[in-house]
Structures are given as structure tokens and as C-alpha cells.
Amino acid sequence: MSSYFSLTVKRQTVHLSPTQSIGIEGGGNTTEMAGNDSCSGRPAVLSLSMSLDDAEDGASAERDDESTAASTTKPSEFHAAEEIWLLLSLSFPSVAIQFSMFFLFPQAASIVGRVLGTEELAGFSLGSLVGNLTCLSIVVGTLSAADTLMPRAYGRGDYPEVGRLAIRSVAACAVLLLPPIIPLCTVVVRVLISIGQDSTAAALASSWIPLYLIGVPANVIFRVIQRFLVAQHRPWPPVYASVIPCVFVQPGLLRVLIPRMGLQGSALAIASTQWIMLLLLVLHLRCWPSYRPETWPGFSIAFVKEALSPVPFLEFLHLSFGGVLSLSEWWFWEAMCFVAGSFGMVELCAHTIAYNVIPLMFMIPLGTSIGLSVRIGNVLGDDPLKAKKIAAWTVFFIAIFGAIAAVGLWIFKYSVIGMFTSDPSVVEESLRIWGKVCYYIFNFYIFGINCAILRCE
Numbered sequence: 001m002s003s004y005f006s007l008t009v010k011r012q013t014v015h016l017s018p019t020q021s022i023g024i025e026g027g028g029n030t031t032e033m034a035g036n037d038s039c040s041g042r043p044a045v046l047s048l049s050m051s052l053d054d055a056e057d058g059a060s061a062e063r064d065d066e067s068t069a070a071s072t073t074k075p076s077e078f079h080a081a082e083e084i085w086l087l088l089s090l091s092f093p094s095v096a097i098q099f100s101m102f103f104l105f106p107q108a109a110s111i112v113g114r115v116l117g118t119e120e121l122a123g124f125s126l127g128s129l130v131g132n133l134t135c136l137s138i139v140v141g142t143l144s145a146a147d148t149l150m151p152r153a154y155g156r157g158d159y160p161e162v163g164r165l166a167i168r169s170v171a172a173c174a175v176l177l178l179p180p181i182i183p184l185c186t187v188v189v190r191v192l193i194s195i196g197q198d199s200t201a202a203a204l205a206s207s208w209i210p211l212y213l214i215g216v217p218a219n220v221i222f223r224v225i226q227r228f229l230v231a232q233h234r235p236w237p238p239v240y241a242s243v244i245p246c247v248f249v250q251p252g253l254l255r256v257l258i259p260r261m262g263l264q265g266s267a268l269a270i271a272s273t274q275w276i277m278l279l280l281l282v283l284h285l286r287c288w289p290s291y292r293p294e295t296w297p298g299f300s301i302a303f304v305k306e307a308l309s310p311v312p313f314l315e316f317l318h319l320s321f322g323g324v325l326s327l328s329e330w331w332f333w334e335a336m337c338f339v340a341g342s343f344g345m346v347e348l349c350a351h352t353i354a355y356n357v358i359p360l361m362f363m364i365p366l367g368t369s370i371g372l373s374v375r376i377g378n379v380l381g382d383d384p385l386k387a388k389k390i391a392a393w394t395v396f397f398i399a400i401f402g403a404i405a406a407v408g409l410w411i412f413k414y415s416v417i418g419m420f421t422s423d424p425s426v427v428e429e430s431l432r433i434w435g436k437v438c439y440y441i442f443n444f445y446i447f448g449i450n451c452a453i454l455r456c457e
Helices: 052-073 080-116 118-155 159-184 188-194 199-213 216-230 236-261 263-287 301-307 310-325 328-343 345-361 363-379 384-411 413-418 424-456
Strands: 005-009 012-016 021-026 029-034
Touching: 080 118, 080 216, 080 236, 080 263, 080 345, 080 363, 080 384, 118 159, 118 188, 118 199, 118 216, 118 263, 118 310, 118 328, 118 345, 118 363, 159 188, 159 199, 159 216, 159 301, 159 310, 188 199, 199 263, 216 236, 216 263, 216 363, 236 263, 328 345, 345 363, 345 384, 345 413, 345 424, 363 384, 363 424, 384 413, 384 424, 413 424
Parallel strands: none
Antiparallel strands: 005 012, 021 029
16 A cells, blocks of 8 residues: 655655655754655655654754854954943053052152252152163063963953962062162162263262162052952052052152152152052952952962962063063163253253153053053954954044143143243253153154053964
8 A cells, every 4th residue: 555645844845655765864864764665565754764853953953053153253243332431441440540650750759849949850850760760661561461461361261370470470570670679779879970960960869769669569569469450350449549649648748758858758758658559459459359269369378389380480571571671662761861961950850841741641541551451352362353443443542632632731831841840941941842742742642552552462
């Protein structure tokens, strides 16, 4: 007896005669069906070697694999407004922190120049120049490795590595800072005089530097903790810890210490404020720990030994050393202060005003670059195209802000110069170079963001 039957495959109905057969592919297997069984005459549907359910499951699994592969290769959508908000949420706290930490120096220079006079302002300029050249630039360059590695470790979920990188950062700073600090405490006067600096200004600078060095350890640890928190998108605790001492503590210390100790009082005020910043930050994290617990299991000898294992520490030190060398432009900028000092006291004081204003204005691109490093580090591995778009939009907006800053600095030039000195000869000399200062500000904004993009590669 003949038996006919029909089945639906992929939404199509197939009718089979007793002598017809059809193959169904699914999940890598083939199921053959015939119209009827030659032996029993029963419908062939009873002798299927693979059920239709299995075929459907195999096809469904294949479609799921294809959709998963497509989802992993498809770039995520880029929303400019959302990325701007994310970058601002990371950059604004960094700008506030960098501004507060650096504003200690212009704030002190302003009071030194107006209260003590031109010679002391020149001594302050040489002292802060030497300190920035041999300490601060090395710290910032060394921690560029942390700017690169911490966000990547956090982004891939390797949370303990973030804490290990923090320990390596402190150790690397100590290793690279030790060679320049020893000469600072011994032969700095002879070095300054040998390169043509005024002997009075050199002597004042040599008495200023040892007190400045007291604050270097606090500055290093604060900056490491800042990067540790920013990598986890927790930037606000360092903001509170830096803004409060800068606004409320430092001015009072300067008014008390400078009249009593002279130029040395400014160095002691700066160092004391830096330690207060660190203590406030540690106290805040102790009372309100905002970081992910897995990133810091606690300070222990075993954790320190693990972090300072020779191979990973040497790799970190190698990357840090490259970051220090990348700041050669900063060294050139600092070295120009020595050239200005060789021209005379008035020229050095005029250069000191620009020397304090330009880095202060640079805090905006510097803080933005920290946020940009974090944001690009989080998305670079998964979506390089999105990282490129973030970088391009950031450069565009920073160029606009740089133009606004340069124009504003030109408009208010008399007010800015008057914050540092009332000496007519120094004011006149400052006005001669002010156009170049404003032009330099615009270029500096672009340069700062480009450096951040290079660090992310």
C-alpha cells in the first residue's frame, strides 16, 4: 500500500511520493527520508535516522553562533554627547586636582614677589625650577606608565593588578628620584653659579630646596592614589583632598610663615600643604572606601613582594623611563629659566611670571589628558574605532578651549602680571614677551592632548 506524507522544512511544505527521498541538513548532520519502507510498507517517517527536532536544534544553534560572532565583531555605536559627558566626568576632577596641586606655587610666588621683593622672587623661581626639573617632571613621567596600565588592567577585570601597579609606581618613583635628589642637597649652589645665575638668587634657591624636598614623598603617594582611583572611575576623593588645603590651608600658612621665615617659609608652606593633602585623602578612603575591594586587598609584605617581582617591575620601570624621556620638552621649558637668569634679575623675574602662568593654564589639558587616557584605555581593546573618535573629538574641543584661554590671557595681561609684582621694570619686561606667552598657550593645549593619545597606544 502506498503511503504519502508531507513535512514542513524552513517554512516550506514538501510532499513525498513512495519513491522519493529528501535530505535535511542541520547541525552538521544529514537526515534522509524516503516515501515508504520497502519491507513493511509503513510510512517512511517511522524510520527517520534523525528527528526533525534535532534538525531544528542544530539550525538554531548555528544561527546563534552566527549572531554571536556578528555581535563581537560589530563596533559599538558612538554617541558624541555621551562620550563628552563621560570624558568630562573623568577630566573635570583631574583638572581640579592638577590645578590645586600646581596652584600652590603661583600662590606662593605671588606673595613672595609682593611681600619680599624682586630678589626673593628670583630665588623662588630658581628653587621651584630646580625642583620641577629634577623631581616633579620625573614623577609625572614615571607615572605615565600607571596612566597607561592601570585603566587597561581594570578594564579587563584584572583588579589585583591595579593595586600591584600602584606599589610599582611608588617604587619606580623612588628609584628614579634618588639620583637627582642627592646633588640637590649638596652642590646646587655651585651648579647654579657655574651656569651663569646670580649668586644671590642661587644662594636663596639653595636654602629653599631642602624644605621643598620634604613634600616630595607626599606628592608622589598622592599622585599614585589619584591614578589608582581615576582608573576605577572614582576621581572625587582626590578633588576634596586637594582643593580644601589649596583654598583654605595654604593661604594662611603663607601669611604666617613668609613674614617670619622669609623665602624659606614659602617652601615650608608648600611642603606642609602637600602632606595635608595626602593625609586628607588617606583619611577619606579610610572612612569612605570608594575603590573596588579587589584592587587593594590590604598592605602586606606578601602583596608588596608580589608587586615588586623582578620581571613585572623591570617592565614597568622600562615603560616609566620612556615616559620620563618623553618629557624632554618640559626640560627644555625649565632650562629656558636658566637662560633668562643669565640675562639679569629683571629678566628672570619677568620669565618667572610666565613660568608660573603657563603651567597653571596647562592644568586644563593635563587633567583632560588623564581622563582621556582612562577612557581610551577602557575601550581601546574592544573597539579601536570608537577610541579614535573619542581622541578626535577631544582634540577638537581642546583646540577651542586653548584659543579661548590664549585670548583671555591677552585681554587680562595687566591684571595677571600685577598679581606677581609691582616693579615697573619687571612689568615692562613681562609685557614685551606676553604675546608669545599667549601664542604658546594655544600650542601647549594641542601638545598636551597629543601626548595623552600617544600614551594610550
